[in-house]
Amino acid sequence: MNGTNGLLVLAVLIGVPLLGGFLRGVDRKLTARLQGRIGPPIWQPFYDFLKLMGKKTLISSRATLAWACGYLALTLLATVLFFLGQDLLAVVLILGFGGACLALGAYSVRSPYAHLGANRELLQMFAYEPVLLLTAVAIFLKTGSFQVASVFRQEGALIHSLWPTFLAVLAALTIKMRKSPFDIAASEHAHQELVRGVYTEYSGKSLALIELAHWYELVLLLGLVFLFWARPWWAGLLLAVFSFFLEILIDNILARLRWRTMLYFTWVEGMGLALANIVYLNLIRGLL
Amino acid sequence: MRLDWLVAWLVLLPIVAGLLSLSVYRSTLRKALVLGTAAILAFMAVLLAAVTLGKGSPQGLDTAPWLSTLINWLDFALVAYFLYVGFRWRHYLVAGLAALQGVLLSLLEFWQLPHGLTVHPTFLLDPLASIMVLVISVIGSLICVYALDYMPEHEAHLHLERTRQPLFFCFLVGFLGVMNGLVMANNLLWLFFFWEMTTLCCYELIRHDRTEEAQASALRALWMNLIGGVACVLAMFLIYRTLGTLSLVAVVQEASLGGALLLPLAFLSLTAFTKAAQVPFQSWLLGAMVAPTPVSALLHSSTMVKAGVYLVLRLAPALFGTVLSSALAVFGAFVYLAASLLAISQTVSKRVLALSTVANLGLIIACAGINTDLALAAALVILIFHALSKGLLFMTVGIYEQQLGSRDIEVMEGLVNRSPVAAVVGIVGMLSMAFVPFGAVLGKWASLEAAATSTSAWFPLVAAFIAVGSAASLVFWVKWLGRLLSTVPLREEEKLEKRKGVYAYGTVLGLTGLLLVASVLVGGLVRELVLPAVTALGYQPQVAANWSGWGSPYGFFTVWPVFLVAGAALLLPLLTFRARREDYRPVYLCGENLAVEEAAFRGIGDQPVPLETGGLYLSASWGEARLNPWINLLGLMLLLVILLVAGVGA
Amino acid sequence: MGLLTKARVKSPWLLHFCSSSCNGCDIEILACLTPYYDVERFGILHMGNPKHADILLVTGPANRRNYKVLQNLYAQMPDPKVVVAVGTCACTGGVFHNCYNIMGGIDKVIPVDVYVPGCAARPEAIIDGVVLALKKLRGELEE
Numbered sequence A: 001m002n003g004t005n006g007l008l009v010l011a012v013l014i015g016v017p018l019l020g021g022f023l024r025g026v027d028r029k030l031t032a033r034l035q036g037r038i039g040p041p042i043w044q045p046f047y048d049f050l051k052l053m054g055k056k057t058l059i060s061s062r063a064t065l066a067w068a069c070g071y072l073a074l075t076l077l078a079t080v081l082f083f084l085g086q087d088l089l090a091v092v093l094i095l096g097f098g099g100a101c102l103a104l105g106a107y108s109v110r111s112p113y114a115h116l117g118a119n120r121e122l123l124q125m126f127a128y129e130p131v132l133l134l135t136a137v138a139i140f141l142k143t144g145s146f147q148v149a150s151v152f153r154q155e156g157a158l159i160h161s162l163w164p165t166f167l168a169v170l171a172a173l174t175i176k177m178r179k180s181p182f183d184i185a186a187s188e189h190a191h192q193e194l195v196r197g198v199y200t201e202y203s204g205k206s207l208a209l210i211e212l213a214h215w216y217e218l219v220l221l222l223g224l225v226f227l228f229w230a231r232p233w234w235a236g237l238l239l240a241v242f243s244f245f246l247e248i249l250i251d252n253i254l255a256r257l258r259w260r261t262m263l264y265f266t267w268v269e270g271m272g273l274a275l276a277n278i279v280y281l282n283l284i285r286g287l288l
Numbered sequence B: 001m002r003l004d005w006l007v008a009w010l011v012l013l014p015i016v017a018g019l020l021s022l023s024v025y026r027s028t029l030r031k032a033l034v035l036g037t038a039a040i041l042a043f044m045a046v047l048l049a050a051v052t053l054g055k056g057s058p059q060g061l062d063t064a065p066w067l068s069t070l071i072n073w074l075d076f077a078l079v080a081y082f083l084y085v086g087f088r089w090r091h092y093l094v095a096g097l098a099a100l101q102g103v104l105l106s107l108l109e110f111w112q113l114p115h116g117l118t119v120h121p122t123f124l125l126d127p128l129a130s131i132m133v134l135v136i137s138v139i140g141s142l143i144c145v146y147a148l149d150y151m152p153e154h155e156a157h158l159h160l161e162r163t164r165q166p167l168f169f170c171f172l173v174g175f176l177g178v179m180n181g182l183v184m185a186n187n188l189l190w191l192f193f194f195w196e197m198t199t200l201c202c203y204e205l206i207r208h209d210r211t212e213e214a215q216a217s218a219l220r221a222l223w224m225n226l227i228g229g230v231a232c233v234l235a236m237f238l239i240y241r242t243l244g245t246l247s248l249v250a251v252v253q254e255a256s257l258g259g260a261l262l263l264p265l266a267f268l269s270l271t272a273f274t275k276a277a278q279v280p281f282q283s284w285l286l287g288a289m290v291a292p293t294p295v296s297a298l299l300h301s302s303t304m305v306k307a308g309v310y311l312v313l314r315l316a317p318a319l320f321g322t323v324l325s326s327a328l329a330v331f332g333a334f335v336y337l338a339a340s341l342l343a344i345s346q347t348v349s350k351r352v353l354a355l356s357t358v359a360n361l362g363l364i365i366a367c368a369g370i371n372t373d374l375a376l377a378a379a380l381v382i383l384i385f386h387a388l389s390k391g392l393l394f395m396t397v398g399i400y401e402q403q404l405g406s407r408d409i410e411v412m413e414g415l416v417n418r419s420p421v422a423a424v425v426g427i428v429g430m431l432s433m434a435f436v437p438f439g440a441v442l443g444k445w446a447s448l449e450a451a452a453t454s455t456s457a458w459f460p461l462v463a464a465f466i467a468v469g470s471a472a473s474l475v476f477w478v479k480w481l482g483r484l485l486s487t488v489p490l491r492e493e494e495k496l497e498k499r500k501g502v503y504a505y506g507t508v509l510g511l512t513g514l515l516l517v518a519s520v521l522v523g524g525l526v527r528e529l530v531l532p533a534v535t536a537l538g539y540q541p542q543v544a545a546n547w548s549g550w551g552s553p554y555g556f557f558t559v560w561p562v563f564l565v566a567g568a569a570l571l572l573p574l575l576t577f578r579a580r581r582e583d584y585r586p587v588y589l590c591g592e593n594l595a596v597e598e599a600a601f602r603g604i605g606d607q608p609v610p611l612e613t614g615g616l617y618l619s620a621s622w623g624e625a626r627l628n629p630w631i632n633l634l635g636l637m638l639l640l641v642i643l644l645v646a647g648v649g650a
Numbered sequence C: 001m002g003l004l005t006k007a008r009v010k011s012p013w014l015l016h017f018c019s020s021s022c023n024g025c026d027i028e029i030l031a032c033l034t035p036y037y038d039v040e041r042f043g044i045l046h047m048g049n050p051k052h053a054d055i056l057l058v059t060g061p062a063n064r065r066n067y068k069v070l071q072n073l074y075a076q077m078p079d080p081k082v083v084v085a086v087g088t089c090a091c092t093g094g095v096f097h098n099c100y101n102i103m104g105g106i107d108k109v110i111p112v113d114v115y116v117p118g119c120a121a122r123p124e125a126i127i128d129g130v131v132l133a134l135k136k137l138r139g140e141l142e143e
Helices: A003-034 A044-053 A062-083 A088-107 A112-143 A148-153 A159-176 A204-227 A233-253 A259-287 B003-021 B027-055 B065-088 B092-112 B127-158 B165-184 B188-209 B212-243 B248-257 B259-275 B282-290 B293-302 B304-319 B323-344 B349-370 B373-404 B420-434 B439-453 B459-485 B502-520 B522-536 B559-576 B624-649 C003-010 C024-033 C067-076 C088-092 C123-138
Strands: B059-061 B123-125 B544-546 B549-552 B555-558 B600-602 B608-610 C013-018 C045-047 C055-059 C082-086 C102-104 C114-116
Touching (some): A003 A044, A003 A204, A003 A233, A044 A204, A044 C003, A062 A204, A062 B559, A088 A112, A088 A204, A088 B459, A088 B555, A088 B559, A112 A148, A112 A159, A112 B439, A112 B459, A159 A204, A159 A233, A159 A259, B003 B027, B003 B059, B003 B123, B027 B059, B027 B123, B027 B127, B027 B165, B027 B522, B065 B092, B065 B188, B065 B212, B092 B212, B123 B127, B123 B165, B127 B165, B127 B293, B127 B304, B127 B502, B127 B522, B165 B188, B165 B293, B165 B304, B188 B212, B188 B259, B188 B304, B212 B248, B212 B259, B212 B282, B248 B259, B259 B304, B259 B323, B259 B624, B282 B323, B282 B349, B293 B304, B293 B349, B293 B373, B304 B323, B304 B349, B323 B349, B323 B459, B349 B439, B349 B459, B373 B420, B373 B439, B373 B502, B373 B522, B420 B459, B420 B502, B439 B459, B439 B522, B439 B549, B439 B555, B502 B522, B502 B559, B522 B544, B549 B559, B555 B559, C003 C123, C013 C024, C013 C067, C024 C055, C024 C082, C024 C123, C055 C067, C055 C123, C082 C088, C082 C123, C088 C114, C114 C123
Parallel strands (some): C013 C045, C013 C055, C055 C082
Antiparallel strands (some): B059 B123, B544 B549, B600 B608
16 A cells, blocks of 8 residues: 555545534534524534543443444445445445444344344345445446446546436435435434334444444445546535435435335335446447 | 376275265264265365366376276166155156156167267366365365264254164265266266266255155155256257267367257256256255255255356356356346345245355356356355355354254344354354355355446346345345344353364364455465366456455455454454443333343233344245245246257257 | 533433323423424434433332333433433422322432422423533532
């Protein structure tokens, strides 16, 4: 690894959580404004994180903490690899391992609410994982390489020919950002009927680590959105910001749906669009 | 050492040891016999790999003509035995298929083939064969050693008057030799003989417990595999008519003949599918799970079912660029998806493992169908790591089964507390099947990339099947892992590992070590073992591999950072973080908990109600009853399409 | 004030427990979450899980049927934590005082830091009580 890459890794390690936490703050502020409230300060997520880090450790299983660390570490690694321009498919698979760690931590103690949440987390992965894998394939068809870096060597924006895939990514993004109507694993807005679903048995430091991992994940996913319009860079940035606001809007205007609807929607709408896109691109490639 | 001696040792030693064990009733003697055979066999396999990799080019080996004649007569003896089995158990499908096979075989031998036909060479030793021999002789030997602990315990539950272990070890150990012969054979007649021998071993080992269920499952396995045998004889007919020889290597080399060879190749693929229990033949493998667990580990996951995919891989170069190849890719990917979906609703651990085996074999076949250098490399990586992981998982499940008296996943709840060593081994095994950076999933990663880089018009379908199947496999592995992990804080569980059998635990731990080392060094493995095999098959590999990982010009997977990060993140907290007793709190139960270590809550009248949790099976959506008809129908249709495509091409 | 203390004060997550109250105070607590009062301004979130909570709001008196539940929830909250008794009943037993099943105020069962009297306690009073509780987190309030 050379010096530039080292700096980049350092920037990702420090900068990404700052950006992610800030975005989460914007998210909460905006949600409050949409509900006619004033809402917490933008820096609220950082206060929450610090407070959770400072809580005394009470546990119901030692393994829970280990899996929380695993979730953070693998998400972090996926983010670093993504920003280093590495293999996109590998990034998705590593992210999948991370997501599974979250469920495994919830499984590691016999707790009905945590298990229910973990089961639903699995269903969420079942819904979005194929979409993300096919997205990587679709991007490959356009760029000729699975390396993220190749997107930047591409003339023009991917979204011109990959807009169906982009719509599919938006569906996956709703699940990954834990937004209504698909926040079925944990009910993010303290709706409480699952208690806290998959997070029920995480507390204090382990919950803080999970929160941190969410920040990395958020930036990584917005990075994925960015790829669709990477040239010029400001267009990608706008696209990412637009998607982010769109998800917040969707979150606030829709009620939570059942898991069957989630699977049906992501598979038929999400995968259907991505697959149609791939078939079309493949035909074009055959003709050329 | 001379090659012919090496081959003789690899094939004959296990068979002789197996026959010897028929007369061995003393357990110490049996242990010595099995351990000795295992050690020599593993050593020979490594030697063979070193020799073939060192030589560079494939080595042919001829045998004396009288051996071929002997093999021919043994073929008929086998058919006669199957015929007897069919009538003995009044299973007229078996009898009919055996009879058909006998008639076809007589026609082939006495009518079509000239007397004293010699096929040159009888054996072909190339890197692909070496990889298979390594898998069979190293992992297979470990499983045989494991059986030394498993079988006495198994028989203790059966209350037999007289031990049946001699017969069991005869087939189990002898099978290794048969299997070694199969993967080295180049003469199709020899291949057919070994093929039928594995069918025989399979039948005898499934029915080993002599229960009604075992007998029925064994007969089902038999008739399905006999279909494969019939298809194989038909293929030999057509191949001899087209090429005038029965050499496997010639078939691959004469692929330029194109159309005329397509039909026999399709028949050989059908043979392979029956052996690899591909949809719609998966039911025999599921039924075979009634057999003692070492059988499932050896025959039904790491070796015998691999014979099917071995044959497809061997023939892949002949299919290059044909429609049949695309059809194989779609078929294999479909099987991967179907079996993965079916596995979600399974509550019996061995059936989950069986369906995951079917799925991975399907993925290997899909790779062979995608038919690029990267795909072939992916197929071999999956083959190697699947054998390691699944052999390990079957053996571990065998240990659980004897500790718990059940194969049900639900009963395994909280095993990390009750049976820590075996549970950790199982967790490693399952992680290695479900997640990167372990080899089996790296193979999946490469197969998806290979699918995307192929030029076939059908590849989007293949990619979609693989993507969904991959997500489905995540669901059933994580669910099962969750069951093992689910513990009650501070509860003193009854420990199940009172007696850690040295052979069972030794082999399981050894295999875990092997799996971990191979996973970390996967790049080296690809470079030193897999790429030579791909090259020897006639591909120009663009696959890049070094000690840090492997990939293609399209993408690279660096393995060590993932191992480093995941390992550190999961192990360091467990090693450094010590919790005091007073730091433990019960799980959240709306405050109605009893004491921390009691998994119960206060119900009506303050009566304690035990707390129960269950896994996620989704049987209403992905239950067997609901999916099976569709999956079998689609599988059958795809199979017909394959034959049709080949027939039209011819 | 250190950063950690500041974070603690800025991010108090509530757990609300109704211990045989008449529901009057509970409704007032929920009123605090509405846009009109909007306690999320102060970073306050309403949690359903004691393992994530910092402040325990209890309404109603302690009773013999479910005081164990209250103790249990209290034990499941990681330190530092604060308890606010909301309403007269939670403070002293209120109108339920001397009932056969009532033990009195919740301080009979768990240590209480802040008492918010009222029947029902008004949302402003509850918010005041929570702010007072935050002082304890800040270390300014000694028993």
